Amino acid sequence: MIYLQLKNRVIMNPGEQLLIRHVADVLCPDNSLSKQLLATPVPCPPNPGIWKISQIHVLQCLSDIDYDVVPMGSDACYVHYVPENKQNRTHRLRSVLAFLLLLTGSMLAISWFHADVNMSEAQNTLFRMVTGKEVENPLLITVPYAVGVFFGVSLFYALLGKKGTISPLDIKLHEYHTTSEKSAGKVP
Numbered sequence: 001m002i003y004l005q006l007k008n009r010v011i012m013n014p015g016e017q018l019l020i021r022h023v024a025d026v027l028c029p030d031n032s033l034s035k036q037l038l039a040t041p042v043p044c045p046p047n048p049g050i051w052k053i054s055q056i057h058v059l060q061c062l063s064d065i066d067y068d069v070v071p072m073g074s075d076a077c078y079v080h081y082v083p084e085n086k087q088n089r090t091h092r093l094r095s096v097l098a099f100l101l102l103l104t105g106s107m108l109a110i111s112w113f114h115a116d117v118n119m120s121e122a123q124n125t126l127f128r129m130v131t132g133k134e135v136e137n138p139l140l141i142t143v144p145y146a147v148g149v150f151f152g153v154s155l156f157y158a159l160l161g162k163k164g165t166i167s168p169l170d171i172k173l174h175e176y177h178t179t180s181e182k183s184a185g186k187v188p
Contacts, residue, residue, distance in 0.1 A: 002037070002065070003027040005073040006055060009177060014081045018044040020061065023053050023077040028067070037062065044079055051079045074178075102169075106153055 005025045012022065020026065021038035028034035040061050044051050054076045062069050114120075123145070127138035153159075158167035 001029070002033075002062075002067045002069045004055075004058065004062070004069055004071050006053075006058065006071070006075070006077045008074055008174075009078050009080065011080045011082055014048045014083060015046045016081075017046070018042045018053070018079060020058060023079065024058055033065070033067075037065070046081060048081045048083065051081070053077045053079055102157065110149060 003026070005027075007023055007025070010022050012018065018041065019038065020040045020042055023042060026034055026037050028037060042053060042058060042061055044053060055071045058077075059069060059071060123138050123141045124135070127141050128134055131140075156167060157169050
């Protein structure tokens with residue numbers, strides 16, 4: 001039995017031949033057969049654009065093998081044929097712009113939250129309750145609070161920790177990609 005799981009999205013250079021290893025992960029009991037399956041070509045126009053490869057197309061490519069193929073995962077893989085120079089140039093710029101937009105939005109949200117709940121008065125009250133002293137700027141509470149907010153935002157966006165950690169931001173981006181790709185797909 002062979003298990004076949006399609007990937008959601010693949011970015012390729014125009015003219016590059018599409019193989020099963022590009023669009024799917026394969027689990028096979030025989031290692032040599034696995035290498036043969038991964039090198040099997042999948043029919044797809046190599047022109048720039050977005051092309052939809054359905055599970056049926058991939059299963060047709062594997063119709064001559066003697067094993068049962070069990071498809072898993074998504075119903076289609078979207079192949080994005082994008083020139084390499086366009087991939088690198090726009091990817092970095094979009095990443096920097098997205099980071100700046102998210103950073104600015106986070107800062108504004110935290111600032112507006114602090115203004116709404118009058119955070120300085122709340123911290124002064126907490127300091128007075130703990131120490132019994134009245135001060136203008138309670139740094140013993142403000143500094144740990146600011147450090148905690150930094151670590152909380154960093155963990156939310158997965159800026160700290162192990163590589164490959166899935167953050168809530170990653171989940172939302174995945175949902176965005178899957179919904180936008182369904183409406184933008186071209187069938188070969």
